[in-house]
Amino acid sequence: MTDLPTDLPADTTTDPLVTLPAEADVVICGAGPVGAATAYYLARPGLRVVVLNYDPPGDPANLATYRYSGGSLRWTWPDPVKREMTTETEKFIRGAAPQVDLAMLQNTYHLLHTGELIPALNVSATRLVELLRDQAEERGAQFIDAVAVTGVRPDGSGHMVETTRGTVRAGRVLGAMGAANASVFPQSSAAPEKRQLFVLDLPVPPEREQMPHTIVPVGDGFGYVFLKLIDDRLRVLVGQEDIVEDDDTSGPVDHWSTILDRGLGATLPWLREARVDEILWGVDTAQKTLVVDEPATGLLIANCGSAIRSAAWLGRTLAERLGA
Ligand SMILES: Cc1cc2nc3c(=O)[nH]c(=O)nc-3n(C[C@H](O)[C@H](O)[C@H](O)COP(=O)(O)OP(=O)(O)OC[C@H]3O[C@@H](n4cnc5c(N)ncnc54)[C@H](O)[C@@H]3O)c2cc1C
Numbered sequence: 001m002t003d004l005p006t007d008l009p010a011d012t013t014t015d016p017l018v019t020l021p022a023e024a025d026v027v028i029c030g031a032g033p034v035g036a037a038t039a040y041y042l043a044r045p046g047l048r049v050v051v052l053n054y055d056p057p058g059d060p061a062n063l064a065t066y067r068y069s070g071g072s073l074r075w076t077w078p079d080p081v082k083r084e085m086t087t088e089t090e091k092f093i094r095g096a097a098p099q100v101d102l103a104m105l106q107n108t109y110h111l112l113h114t115g116e117l118i119p120a121l122n123v124s125a126t127r128l129v130e131l132l133r134d135q136a137e138e139r140g141a142q143f144i145d146a147v148a149v150t151g152v153r154p155d156g157s158g159h160m161v162e163t164t165r166g167t168v169r170a171g172r173v174l175g176a177m178g179a180a181n182a183s184v185f186p187q188s189s190a191a192p193e194k195r196q197l198f199v200l201d202l203p204v205p206p207e208r209e210q211m212p213h214t215i216v217p218v219g220d221g222f223g224y225v226f227l228k229l230i231d232d233r234l235r236v237l238v239g240q241e242d243i244v245e246d247d248d249t250s251g252p253v254d255h256w257s258t259i260l261d262r263g264l265g266a267t268l269p270w271l272r273e274a275r276v277d278e279i280l281w282g283v284d285t286a287q288k289t290l291v292v293d294e295p296a297t298g299l300l301i302a303n304c305g306s307a308i309r310s311a312a313w314l315g316r317t318l319a320e321r322l323g324a
Pocket of ligand 1: 029030032033034035053054055056063064066067068069070072073147149150176178179180184196197240302303304305306308309
C-alpha cells in the first residue's frame with residue numbers, strides 16, 4: 001500500500017461547541033457507505049453510536065472513495081447473492097427517500113466487446129451516504145466531523161479510540177475508513193486493494209453528454225469509461241480493475257499508458273488524445289465482498305469493494321456482528 005497519509009493535517013474544525021463524548025456503546029471510525037450504513041442499523045435498536053469522520057474537502061489526505069465511485073447499483077447480476085445485496089440497498093433507498101425517483105437514475109451500460117446495451121441503475125454515492133447518515137441521525141446516532149482517528153488501543157474490557165481531538169471509550173469499535181484503515185491499523189489483514197481512476201482533460205462534446213457507461217476489455221479485466229460531474233464540470237473518467245496497487249511501497253504509479261496499451265487505446269482511439277488531469281485513488285477489492293478482521297474482541301476492521309451497491313446489506317451484517 002502506498003500513498004496513504006501518515007501525517008494528518010491539523011484539526012480544521014471551527015466549531016468549539018462540538019466536543020467528543022467520553023464514551024459510547026459503539027464508535028464507528030469513518031462515515032462512508034460502510035460506516036454510515038452500520039450506524040443506521042446499530043442506532044435502530046437504541047445503541048449509543050458515535051461516528052467520527054475526517055473528510056475535509058480538497059484535502060489530499062482525504063481518501064473518501066465513495067465520492068468518485070461510479071455509483072452503479074444494479075445491472076445484470078447472475079449471482080443471486082449479489083442480486084440480493086443490491087436489492088436490499090434499492091429497497092432502503094425507496095423506503096428512506098421515496099422522493100428519490102429511481103426511474104430517473106436508470107442508465108445504460110454499453111458492453112462494447114459484446115455490443116450489448118444493458119439497463120442499469122446508478123445512484124449518486126454522495127447522496128446515498130447522505131441518506132444513510134440522515135436516517136442514522138434520526139435514530140440517535142451522533143456524527144462528528146473534522147475528527148481524524150489516529151489509533152485504537154485496548155482499555156479494560158473495551159477500547160480507547162484516539163483522535164486529533166481527544167479520546168472516546170467504547171465497548172465496540174468499527175474501523176470503516178476505507179483505504180485509510182490501512183494506515184490507522186497497519187497490522188490488519190483486512191487491507192484493501194487500491195484502484196486508480198483517471199480524470200481526463202477531454203472536453204465533453206454535447207453529442208457525448210448522454211454517453212452510456214461504457215465497459216471495455218483491458219488486459220484480463222475491464223475498463224470503465226463514464227462521465228461524472230466534478231466541481232460543476234462534466235468530466236470523462238476512466239476506471240479499471242485489472243491493475244491494482246497491492247503491496248508496492250515505491251509510491252503511486254501512473255498506469256494510464258499501460259491500460260491504453262492493453263486494449264483501451266485500440267478500442268477507443270479518441271482516448272489516446274487525452275491527458276490525465278488527475279489520478280484519484282480509491283478502495284475496492286478484487287472479490288467485491290466484505291473483508292472483516294477482528295484483531296481484538298469487539299474491534300472490527302471492515303473493507304469492502306462495491307460498498308455502494310451493497311450498503312444496506314453491509315450495514316445490517318456489520319451491525320449484527322457488533323451486537324445490534
Ligand atoms: C474507481 C472506483 C469506482 C467504483 N465504482 C463503484 C460502483 O459503481 N458501485 C459500487 O458499489 N462500488 C464502487 N466502487 C467501490 C466503492 O466506492 C467502495 O467499495 C466504497 O467507497 C468503500 O466504502 P467505505 O465506507 O469502506 O470507504 P470510503 O468510501 O473511502 O469512506 C471512508 C470514510 O472514512 C473517512 N476517513 C478516512 N480517514 C479517516 C480518519 N483517519 N478518521 C476518520 N475518518 C476517516 C473518509 O473521509 C470517508 O468519509 C468503486 C471504487 C473505485 C475505486
